Amino acid sequence: MMTASLSPTSGSMTALCFTEPGSPDVLHCESLPIPQPGRGEVLVRVLAAGVNRPDLMQRAGLYPPPPGANPRLGLEIAGEVVACGAPLEGVRMPEPGSRVCALTNGGGYAEYCLAPAGQCLPWPEGFDAVQAAALPETFFTVWSNLFMPKPVAAGERVLIHGGSSGIGITAIQLVRAFGGIPYVTAGSAEKCALCEKLGAIAINYREEDFATRLRELTDNTGVNLILDMIGGAYFDRNLKSLSVGGRLVIIALQGGAKAEQADLARIMTRRLVVTGSTLRPQDSAAKALIARQLYEQVWPLLSSGAISPLIDAILPFSAAAQAHRMMEDGTHLGRIILVPDAKA
Ligand SMILES: NC(=O)c1ccc[n+]([C@@H]2O[C@H](COP(=O)([O-])OP(=O)(O)OC[C@H]3O[C@@H](n4cnc5c(N)ncnc54)[C@H](OP(=O)(O)O)[C@@H]3O)[C@@H](O)[C@H]2O)c1
Secondary structure (H helix, E strand, O other): OOEEEEEOOOOOEEEEOOOOOOOOHHHHEEEEEOOOOOOOOOEEEEEEEEOOHHHHHHOOOOOOOOOOOOOOOEEEEEEEEEEEEOOEEEEOOOOOOOOOEEOOOOOOOOOEEEEEEHHEOOOOOOHHHHHHHOHHHHHHHHHHHHHOOOOOOOOOOEEEEEOOOOOHHHHHHHHHHHHOOEEEEEEOHHHHHHHOOOOOOEOOOOOHHHHHHHHHHOOOEEEEEEEEEHHOOOOHHHHHEEEEEEEEEEEEOOOOOOOOOOOOOOHHHOOOOEEEOOOOOOHHHHHHHHHHHHHHHHHHHHHOOOOOOOEEEEEEEHHHHHHHHHHHHOOOEEEOOOOOHHHH
């Protein structure tokens, strides 16, 4: 039962859909009923939505949504709260009319989207909808994987694979902001230059072996922490790149899920920790805890301008297929954001 609303929220909306998995061309607009918020949820009029690689994988049929999730694309949005469901004990409900960005449970590529209230955050000061929409997916992912188990300490060396990706840029900025030293891999001189401008030490993985170069750069000691999105193809070299007590966090498997040639002795002799996670299947309580920590520890950095998302392209929802192609081509530097058509 809805308890508060700002404007009439019944009727239909336009949403990006796909019937069968496939190429970006399977994406098309459909008219759907505007969803109604349940207990602990808010309905957001979407002003911008982020495009993330997990969207591409889901569209291609490689990353099915977890049970109970909205099966449509769009994991993060920014917009205006237009209706609130019944309150949920222990969860602060945003007021109708407030501007929020949210980690959704799917369905962000649409004019309206539901979000659990605990997964909503206010726009940082001075932010517009496009910048706010670029925050949730990468900040929730990087914070929960790199900082929640054990905060990155000043002087710690952190290797971030895919430094120029949305995830990579967020990781560089957060590691730097908390006093760590970011090292990255990236696949072109232009991408390396961008990462260096952000304060990272970059290795072009297409031109040299990253593990060999990292050993040179760290006087043979390696790094304390690795954020990895490659998996199998890098597993042995990641183990080789960690110093004693180091931690490897795997968040994607772009280089495969199998690592048959890895030397596991390195885990024992250097007392390494190998871990990983996916954000989407975690429950709302876990996501709300991440949101609270981000609000306390990271939102002030965004509001002060100490860190900010890097936007590569802004496209209308009707060009979502083009946005997916751009990300698949891999030429983007930072985030690709969709906005309602009239605003593009
Ligand atoms: N576990 C989770 O909860 C979670 C959540 C969000 C995202 N992710 C994952 O995080 C990754 C980044 O996501 P995104 O949305 O930021 O996508 P993105 O911008 O498309 O980033 C993909 C990155 O992978 C890099 N890459 C590909 N092969 C590489 C290699 N061999 N060595 C080093 N880098 C390589 C690409 O760099 P080059 O172009 O330089 O090759 C590119 O920067 C994706 O794999 C995504 O699935 C995981």
